[in-house]
Amino acid sequence: MKRILVTGALGQIGTELVIFLRKLYGENNVIATDIRYDKTNVAVNSGPFEVLDVTDGEKMFQITKRYKVDVVIHLAAMLSAVAEQKPLAAWHLNMNGLMNALETAKELGIQLFTPSSIGAFGSSTPKEQTPQDTIQRPTTMYGINKVAGELLCDYYHMKYGVDTRGVRFPGLISCMAPPGGGTTDYAVEIYYAAIERGRYESFIEKGTYLDMMYMPDALQGVVQLMEADPKKLKHRNAYNIAAMSLEPEVIAAEIRKHIPTFVLDYKVDPARQAIADSWPNAIDDSAAREEWGFHAKYDLENMTSDILEKIRGKVKV
Numbered sequence: 671m672k673r674i675l676v677t678g679a680l681g682q683i684g685t686e687l688v689i690f691l692r693k694l695y696g697e698n699n700v701i702a703t704d705i706r707y708d709k710t711n712v713a714v715n716s717g718p719f720e721v722l723d724v725t726d727g728e729k730m731f732q733i734t735k736r737y738k739v740d741v742v743i744h745l746a747a748m749l750s751a752v753a754e755q756k757p758l759a760a761w762h763l764n765m766n767g768l769m770n771a772l773e774t775a776k777e778l779g780i781q782l783f784t785p786s787s788i789g790a791f792g793s794s795t796p797k798e799q800t801p802q803d804t805i806q807r808p809t810t811m812y813g814i815n816k817v818a819g820e821l822l823c824d825y826y827h828m829k830y831g832v833d834t835r836g837v838r839f840p841g842l843i844s845c846m847a848p849p850g851g852g853t854t855d856y857a858v859e860i861y862y863a864a865i866e867r868g869r870y871e872s873f874i875e876k877g878t879y880l881d882m883m884y885m886p887d888a889l890q891g892v893v894q895l896m897e898a899d900p901k902k903l904k905h906r907n908a909y910n911i912a913a914m915s916l917e918p919e920v921i922a923a924e925i926r927k928h929i930p931t932f933v934l935d936y937k938v939d940p941a942r943q944a945i946a947d948s949w950p951n952a953i954d955d956s957a958a959r960e961e962w963g964f965h966a967k968y969d970l971e972n973m974t975s976d977i978l979e980k981i982r983g984k985v986k987v
């Protein structure tokens with residue numbers, strides 16, 4: 671990668687990815703874009719930034735061309751919980767945004783990274799050690815968009831030779847930018863609540879295991895995949911990547927090692943619980959490990975120590 675354009679750069683992933691990429695590839699070689707302009711966001715004030723609505727294909731093409739970009743990292747999307755409330759808007763943003771990114775990559779002959787998700791699986795998918803290639807019949811609009819997106823990445827690679835790459839991200843835990851309305855957001859909120867109030871009310875039911883990953887591993891994974899030898903990549907839709915399978919009680923027990931009085935209560939949100947119930951408990955990422963050397967460094971223990979320290983430094987208690 672030499673010159674990288676990131677869409678949806680002010681979101682949970684983009685904010686940190688832009689900073690990470692600017693350190694690796696140089697400030698001026700990472701062009702952050704988003705539909706929003708927020709001058710307090712570090713992705714806006716640490717290098718080039720353009721306002722870009724990804725549903726405007728012509729503008730996406732022109733900005734990518736003008737900056738002589740060789741990689742587009744397409745992150746702009748509507749996440750699972752919000753997409754269930756606005757399925758038509760989700761289809762419009764998630765599908766047309768991706769088509770514009772694919773067309774831009776095709777026309778300019780450049781690489782494209784776009785993330786899929788554990789949301790691309792459904793209730794009929796094997797729940798434990800979910801294989802790389804398996805049944806994908808999601809019951810959410812978000813999941814349907816992700817499966818269609820994976821197939822489109824395969825299609826543009828096979829038909830036009832576009833260098834498409836992607837991962838199925840688990841729920842990402844981080845504390846630089848807030849999460850954007852996903853089903854696993856509770857696993858971010860719980861850490862803030864532990865520091866700020868010493869208690870948390872989970873909208874996901876006890877015992878609901880889902881794959882999670884600490885943001886530094888996700889960022890490293892994106893760079894590793896994009897720098898991988900194309901000859902080694904057998905999957906152009908998206909790779910399973912995994913770090914830890916967690917449920918609320920397990921996170922709470924780990925938090926209590928730092929804050930012994932922490933209290934976890936439940937007020938389950940049926941809509942988000944239904945989404946969580948349709949997703950795998952733990953996915954198998956052996957293809958990513960074998961084909962491009964993915965390896966998550968963070969487990970629950972070292973993630974919890976790190977994130978609690980970072981949040982303590984951020985919030986006034």
Ligand SMILES: NC(=O)c1ccc[n+]([C@@H]2O[C@H](COP(=O)([O-])OP(=O)(O)OC[C@H]3O[C@@H](n4cnc5c(N)ncnc54)[C@H](O)[C@@H]3O)[C@@H](O)[C@H]2O)c1
Nearest residue numbers: 678680681682683705723724745746747787839841842850
């Ligand atoms: N965060 C996670 O846990 C997670 C897990 C799996 C997959 N993903 C995927 O990763 C990608 C990024 O996720 P995120 O968590 O950073 O999302 P987010 O919701 O935090 O950020 C999305 C960003 O896109 C921007 N945006 C919205 N509409 C836009 C438009 N029309 N044009 C341009 N920008 C627009 C928003 O302003 C926001 O800054 C998505 O494809 C998401 O499905 C995320």
